[in-house]
Amino acid sequence: MIIWSLCLILILVFGSSHAKHLCHPDQREALWEFKSEFYVQKPDEMKSNTTTEMWRHNTDCCSWDGISCNPKTGKVVELALGDSYLNGPLRSNSSLFRLQHLRGLYLSYNNISSVLPDSIGKLKYLRVLSLGDCNFFGKIPSSIGNLSHLTSLDLSSNGFTGELPDSMGSLNRLTNLELVSNKLGGKFPHALLNLSEITMLDLRDNQFEGMLPSNMSTLSKLEDFEVSGNLFSGSIPKSLFMLPSLIHLNLNKNDFSGPLEIGNLSSPSKLGSLTLGENNFNGPISGSVSKLTELWFLDLSFWNTRRGLVSFNIFLNLKSLTFLDISYLNTRSIVDIGIFSGLMSLSHLDLSGINSKISSTLHLPSSMFTLILSSCNISEFPKFIQNQTSLRYLDISANQIEGQVPEWLWGLPGLRYVNISQNLFNGFEGSTNVIQRSANQMLDISSNTFQDLPLLPNSTMFFSGSDNQFSGEIPRAICKLVALDTLVLSNNNLNGSIPRCFKNFRTTLSVLHLRNNSLSGIFPDESIGDKLRSLDVGHNRLSGELPMSLINCTELEFLNVEDNIINDKFPSWLSLLPNLQILVLRSNEFYGPISSLGDSLSFPKLRIFDISDNRFTGVLPSDYFSGWTAISYVVDIEDRTPLRYAGRGSGYYHKSVGMTNKGSKMELVGSGFTIYKTIDVSRNRFEGNIPESISVLKELIVLNMSNNAFTGHIPTSLSNLTNLQSLDLSQNRLTGEIPPDLGKLTFLAWMNFSYNKLEGPIPHGTQFQSQNSSSFVENTALCGLPLKIRCGGEETTKQEQDEEKEEEEEQVFSWIAAAIGYVPGVVCGLTIAHILTSYKRDWFMNTVHYFT
Ligand SMILES: *[C@@H]1O[C@H](CO)[C@@H](O)[C@H](O)[C@H]1NC(C)=O
Ligand SMILES: *[C@@H]1O[C@H](CO)[C@@H](O)[C@H](O)[C@H]1NC(C)=O
Ligand SMILES: *[C@@H]1O[C@H](CO)[C@@H](O)[C@H](O)[C@H]1NC(C)=O
Ligand SMILES: *[C@@H]1O[C@H](CO)[C@@H](O)[C@H](O)[C@H]1NC(C)=O
Ligand SMILES: *[C@@H]1O[C@H](CO)[C@@H](O)[C@H](O)[C@H]1NC(C)=O
Ligand SMILES: *[C@@H]1O[C@H](CO)[C@@H](O)[C@H](O)[C@H]1NC(C)=O
Ligand SMILES: *[C@@H]1O[C@H](CO)[C@@H](O)[C@H](O)[C@H]1NC(C)=O
Ligand SMILES: *[C@@H]1O[C@H](CO)[C@@H](O)[C@H](O)[C@H]1NC(C)=O
Ligand SMILES: *[C@@H]1O[C@H](CO)[C@@H](O)[C@H](O)[C@H]1NC(C)=O
Ligand SMILES: *[C@@H]1O[C@H](CO)[C@@H](O)[C@H](O)[C@H]1NC(C)=O
Ligand SMILES: *[C@@H]1O[C@H](CO)[C@@H](O)[C@H](O)[C@H]1NC(C)=O
Ligand SMILES: *[C@@H]1O[C@H](CO)[C@@H](O)[C@H](O)[C@H]1NC(C)=O
Secondary structure, three states, X not given: XXXXXXXXXXXXXXXXXXXXXXXXXXXXXXXXXXHHOOEEOOOOOOXXXXXXXXXXXXXXXXXXXXXXXXXXXXXXXXXXXXXXXXXXXXXXXXXXXXXXXXXXXXXXXXXXXOEOOHHHHHOXXXXXXXXXXXXXXXXXXXXXXXXXXXXXXXXXXXXXEEOOOHHHHHOOOOOEEEOOOOEEEEEOOHHHHHOOXXXXXXXXXXXXXXXXXXXXXXXXXXXXXXXXXXXXXXXXXXXXXXXXXXXXXXXXXXXXXXXXXXXXXXXXXXXXXXXXXXXXXXXXXXXXHHHOOOOOEEEOOOOEOOOEOOOHHHHOOOOOOOEEEOOOOOEOOOEEHHHHHHOOOOOEEEOOOOOEEOOOOOOOOOOOOEEEOOOOOOOOOOHHHHHOOOOOEEEOOOOOOEEEEOHHHHHOOOOOEEEOOOXXXXXXXXXXXXXXXXXXXXXXXXOOXXXXXOOXXXXXXXXXXXXXXXXXXXXXXXXXXXXXXXXXXXXXXXXXXXXXXXXXXXXXXXXXXXXXXXXXXXXXXXXXXXXXXXXXXXXXXXXXXXXXXXXXXXXXXXXXXXXXXXXXEOOHHHHHOOOOOEEEOOOOOOEXXXXXXXXXXXXXXXXXXXXXXXXXEEXXXXXXXXXXXXXXXOOOOOOOOOOOOHHXXXXXXOOXXXXXXXXXXXXXXXXXXXXOOEEEOOOOEEEEOOOHHHHXXXXXXXXXXOOOEEXXXXXXXXXXXXXXOEEEOOOOEEEEOOOHHHHHOOOOOEEEOOOOEEEEEOOOOHHHHOOOHHHOOOOOEEEOOOOXXXXXXXXXXXXXXXXHHHHHHHHHHHHHHHHHHHHHHHHHHHHHXXXXXHHHHHHHHHHHHHHO
């Protein structure tokens, strides 16, 4: 009986399961092998099994997660393994390519990290191929043109390079093509003009260049054309506006120029969003914009009217506008903000950089969500804002508004972001906790004349109060801001110690800038959170040791403690921080050697290393710099620093560092950092030879080893530092000759070898000859120009001296120009651009959210 029942059960189990398997054994094997080609690497804290980990070999593969089969044939038709933590290369012999009947392949958000093999062309029934964010690199294989059934192709956010293959022109059923965020280049791919079914073409954030084709009329079904963030130039082809179905046109952040010609529209345009900001457009803004009556989103920012006049009436016809950005038009017109009150759907208005008139009766539509009036020459707080009850985001920075910030502002129920920086405000109207009662999250009051720090709401994420007149201690009320991400109080008169309570926001604080105050006491370990990315406490009177808890800040990029009285050994443990780019310990009381025996440090991302003016001692081992990759090679360093919140309009802050370059002090701010690669160990007590390994730092721009006790010869290998612009070896005990090959360093504009024991001829080469003679004085026996000592002992002639003087003057002039070029201009532009674009994206998402 028992045996009989067992048999029955076995028959039932095996028989039925076999009978029910829809999956073909060959398909199952292919899937199983495919799974084994990758290893699953999921976050430690993730306990559940990922898609492929759930697969069981003895079950019907058609029932596996992520698999769909054709119910009749049992062939696998869809493989959906997006975000499955797959790691490993996709090889051309992958068993994936045995799944010949696939119609949908979704592998986005895995780490495949290989080229896309040619064999992809074998999956000839594919309709949808989705390979976004997979870490693919190399060229897009031309075999992709064999996928003639393809309707949707997504290769976004990979590292694809080169031009698009011409074969893509045969994908004549393609409706969606997404190539965003790769490194694709070349001219606009003409093959794409063959894609007559295409509705969405997204080439954003690549390196395409040249003009758009003049006739794009073949793309007759195109609805969405996005090419922002490329290098396209020339004028916008009129044919684009003629495309009957076009709804979104985004040409933002390219180099397009010329006037805007919309031409004669045969039928009413459906264009809903037109994004032309941050290009090189110039001349008058064409009134024909007003023909685009369906527009709800219009961005003409940074259009350069060359101080011309703008007739703002041209926008009043666009009754559906919800987003209007006409900031920085370089116009001399004055805009009466009141004229926009007729645009009943308006929710985002940016008039920055245009002188504005605000009449007393002005009211904007109640839908206003974002209002940006930065640099609008406003001298009174705009009262109409009191009635904008939907307002979430307000920026009235860089105006001339005086007096107190009105109390009613904090009563606006939706307000989350307020930027009133760069005005003449001196206080807050109302009781001390008036702001605290609001739900504000981001507040920028920097560069005003406030004297008392306001109490902030506990929802605060971003606060910048730099460049005011705050004095006294940092209020302990700040300890209650548990969501704080950015705190900037630089350039005030704050004294007392750094609060220990910062541990309250250990898990959020990423930017802490307290530079240039009078803070004293020891630097508390407890003030450091694990999420810190940027710490600047320079120019205070902090003492004690550098907090060891920094070692847990694995995201730290920027550390500046310059000009304090920190008394500590060299923090060699900082080399464990994988992201450290800038380390400034200058002008403190650090002491002792900076290397322990046989232990060379490795700072893979470090670009600025300034430990000058301390009491460091000892010999630098000859391989000291060998692991300093970022200064040795051209590397792509992301300057992630600007702003998490820049996004929302300004959370930006300036990183800044004083440095001595070319003998003079200068201040580097913002993105200037990405270009500077500096080593400054001057004004210490180092001795021994200059380490040979310095020659691996091929990207070094400034090297300052002056005022130490270095001995021995100047290494010949210094001539390998071909990017060097400034070299200071003065005030040491160097002997021997200046290596003649240094004469070949063509960018070396400034140098100083004075006060050593050097001898022999000064190298030839214009860079050397054009230096001031003071760069070579007080040596044992240097000779030749620019010194007045001939290498035979005689004085140089009068004529030679005059020539020398002229060249000197030129030289001074040119490097001042260079310094100016380097610093704020570029930086500011980049920063603004960055802020604006990221902000817009954010706005868009908020708005969508808001409207739905
Ligand atoms: C994950 O898979 C393993 C076998 O690989 C299994 O033992 C475990 O129960 C599974 N866990 C979950 C949560 O499914
Ligand atoms: C595919 O080729 C690689 C070498 O390129 C080899 O190591 C691997 O075993 C091959 N895999 C299969 C399934 O044939
Ligand atoms: C992706 O894979 C590559 C190569 O295997 C590896 O170097 C890299 O660290 C991986 N990236 C992530 C985020 O796991
Ligand atoms: C693509 O098609 C061409 C001709 O139709 C053929 O020669 C080539 O081998 C195919 N490539 C792939 C990878 O299937
Ligand atoms: C364009 O498509 C047609 C068929 O629709 C095809 O014959 C032709 O080769 C394609 N041209 C290019 C450049 O791919
Ligand atoms: C654009 O090309 C289409 C065919 O591709 C042609 O019919 C049309 O006349 C062209 N238009 C212009 C303005 O050249
Ligand atoms: C545009 O249309 C108007 C009349 O509708 C006509 O007079 C004019 O010549 C057209 N311009 C162009 C460039 O086609
Ligand atoms: C700002 O407006 C005042 C008048 O209110 C005017 O005199 C001044 O020139 C304007 N400033 C700029 C920079 O346009
Ligand atoms: C706000 O609107 C009300 C009526 O809606 C009006 O009476 C009041 O004057 C407005 N206030 C301001 C400052 O415009
Ligand atoms: C913030 O303050 C409000 C009231 O002021 C309170 O209800 C809320 O719980 C506080 N939130 C946190 C995270 O402390
Ligand atoms: C770093 O973090 C770990 C775990 O949170 C902690 O145990 C350790 O004390 C921290 N190290 C320092 C130097 O603060
Ligand atoms: C200088 O660089 C060249 C090529 O990069 C290398 O061969 C040479 O060894 C280097 N010289 C020194 C002294 O490091």
